[in-house]
Amino acid sequence: MLMSAINPIFSHTVRRTFCIPLDSISEQPALALHANYPALARVRQEYKDWQTAWSSLAKEKAGGIDPEAAWRTLERQGIRLILSNDPAYPPGLREIPWPPFGIYVRGTLPGRDTPALAIVGTRKATESSRELARAFAGELARVGVVIVSGLALGVDAASHVGCLDAGGKTVAVLGSGIDRIYPALHERLAQRILDRHGAIVSEYPPGTPTLPYRFLERNRIVSGLGRGVLVIEAPEHSGALATARFALEQNRDVFVVPGPAPHPHFRGSHALIRAGAELVTSTAHILEALHLAPAQAVTKDLSETREEKIILDVLRASATPLSIDKIIELSKLKTPIANQAVSFLAIKNRIQESEGGYALIS
Numbered sequence: 091m092l093m094s095a096i097n098p099i100f101s102h103t104v105r106r107t108f109c110i111p112l113d114s115i116s117e118q119p120a121l122a123l124h125a126n127y128p129a130l131a132r133v134r135q136e137y138k139d140w141q142t143a144w145s146s147l148a149k150e151k152a153g154g155i156d157p158e159a160a161w162r163t164l165e166r167q168g169i170r171l172i173l174s175n176d177p178a179y180p181p182g183l184r185e186i187p188w189p190p191f192g193i194y195v196r197g198t199l200p201g202r203d204t205p206a207l208a209i210v211g212t213r214k215a216t217e218s219s220r221e222l223a224r225a226f227a228g229e230l231a232r233v234g235v236v237i238v239s240g241l242a243l244g245v246d247a248a249s250h251v252g253c254l255d256a257g258g259k260t261v262a263v264l265g266s267g268i269d270r271i272y273p274a275l276h277e278r279l280a281q282r283i284l285d286r287h288g289a290i291v292s293e294y295p296p297g298t299p300t301l302p303y304r305f306l307e308r309n310r311i312v313s314g315l316g317r318g319v320l321v322i323e324a325p326e327h328s329g330a331l332a333t334a335r336f337a338l339e340q341n342r343d344v345f346v347v348p349g350p351a352p353h354p355h356f357r358g359s360h361a362l363i364r365a366g367a368e369l370v371t372s373t374a375h376i377l378e379a380l381h382l383a384p385a386q387a388v389t390k391d392l393s394e395t396r397e398e399k400i401i402l403d404v405l406r407a408s409a410t411p412l413s414i415d416k417i418i419e420l421s422k423l424k425t426p427i428a429n430q431a432v433s434f435l436a437i438k439n440r441i442q443e444s445e446g447g448y449a450l451i452s
Contacts, residue, residue: 169268169296170195182206186314186340190293193311194268197289200259205382206236208316208337210309210330211245211323212355217395218434219245219323219355222347224252225438226320229373231258233382236288238263238315240308241276245322245330250279260288263312265305267298291315309333310340317380318343320370324358331358334367343379345370347437350429371437394440397423397431402440402450411447 164171172178173192181202183189200206209227211219227237227249237253239246241262253260260283264272268290271277280290293311294304309332313319319337321344324330334344344367349356363369370376394402404420405412412420418428432448435441441448 164194164296167269167296168196180315182316183311183314186310186336188310189314190311192293194292194295195289196268197284198259198287199289199291200236200261204236205234205380206238206261206316207376207380208238208312208319208333209245209249210239210312210319210321210333212325212328212330213242213244213246214355215244215248215323216355216430218398218430219347219349220248221395222434222437223248223322224255226322226347226373226376227252227258227260228256230376231256231260233377234258235377235382236261236316238312240265240305240312240329241271241280241290242305242329243273243276247276247279250283254282254286254288257286259286261315262288262290263308263315264290264292264294265308266292266300267294267296268292269296270298270300272300305329306332310336313337313342314340316342318345318376320345320347320376321359321362321367322347323349323355324362325355326357326361328358331362334362343368345376345379347371348433350426350433352426353430372439394435394438395431397421397427398435398440401428401431401435405441405448405450408449411444411449413447417448 161171170178171192171194174184174189178199179193180199183193207230209223211223215223223245231237231253235258237249237258237260239249239260239262241247241250241264246262250260250262262280262283264270266272271280271290283290291311292298293308298304306329309329313333313336316337319334319342321330321334324334324346337344344362346359346362346367346369348363348369348371349359351360368375368379400421400423401417404417414429414432417432418425421428423431432441436443436448439451442451
C-alpha cells in the first residue's frame with residue numbers, strides 16, 4: 091500500500107508552525123530516504139528507533155527554516171497549505187489509506203457536498219479516446235460534477251478541456267511542486283482552470299522537481315478526491331491502472347469505457363472490466379451508479395475522426411448491416427484501426443449491432 095512521502099523539511103516546518111506531533115508520520119523514514127537501503131541501515135545503527143531517527147533528521151534538515159517567512163512566501167504566490175486537521179481539507183482524502191499530511195492548493199477547491207469524478211487514461215491516447223474524454227467530462231460537468239484529473243497529455247488534458255468547455259469546474263493534481271506545471275505546454279490550461287474557479291493541487295512544496303515515482307503517488311489523490319474513477323484507454327502498464335487500483339482500495343467505484351479487443355492501448359482497460367469494474371458507454375451509467383441526477387447519454391453529434399467518417403459512409407452505402415470483416419474490406423482501413431473506430435461509433439450511439447453486423451442508428 092502506498093504511503094505519502096513527506097519531505098523532512100516540510101514535516102518539521104509544519105510541526106514548528108502548527109504544533110503537530112511528529113510521531114503521526116514517524117513510520118515513513120524509508121520513503122523520506124527514497125528507499126536508499128544503505129542509508130537506512132546507517133540511520134538504524136545511529137538511532138535507537140525510527141521515531142528518534144525521523145525527528146533528528148527533520149531537525150537537522152530544517153534547522154535554518156523560518157516557518158513564518160515560508161508562510162508569507164506561499165501567500166505571495168497565491169498558494170494555500172491545507173493540513174489534514176484543517177476544516178478546509180477535502181473530506182474525501184481523509185477517508186483514504188495514507189492521506190497526504192497536507193496539500194498545497196491554488197484556486198478554489200469544490201465544496202464539501204459537490205460531487206466529483208476522476209477521469210484518467212493514457213498520455214498517448216487516440217483521437218477517438220480524447221474526444222470521448224471531452225464528451226464524458228462535458229456531460230458530467232453540465233449536471234454539476236467536478237472533474238478531477240492529472241493535467242497530463244492525452245486523456246487527462248482532454249478531460250479538463252471538456253469540462254471547461256461545458257462551463258464546469260475541474261481540479262488538476264500535480265506530480266510535482268505546486269509551482270511547477272508539467273508538462274510546461276499545459277501552463278495555459280492550468281491558468282484556464284484557475285480562471286474558471288477550479289483548483290491546482292499538489293502534496294509537494296514549491297520547487298519540488300518532477301520525478302516518475304511522484305506521478306504514482308499523486309494518483310491516490312486523484313482517485314481520493316472523487317466518488318469514482320472513469321478509465322478511458324489504459325494499456326497494460328499504465329498510471330491509469332494504478333489510479334483504478336487506488337480507487338478500489340479507497341472503496342470508490344471504477345468505470346471503464348471499452349475499446350477494440352485487439353488494440354494494445356485497451357488491454358489494461360479490458361483487464362479492469364474482467365476484474366469487475368463497471369463497463370460504461372454513457373454518462374447515464376455513471377450518474378446512476380453514483381446516485382446523482384440523470385443526464386442524457388453522450389451526445390450523438392460528437393465530431394468523428396477521419397476513420398469513423400469513412401466507416402459511416404460505408405454503412406450509409408449499404409442497404410443491409412455489414413460484418414466487421416466487410417467493413418474492413420470496403421473501408422480499406424487496417425484491422426486494428428477499423429475495430430477501434432467501430433467500437434467508438436457504437437459508444438457514441440452512431441451505429442448498432444444488427445443481424446450479425448453493424449448498421450447506422452437512424
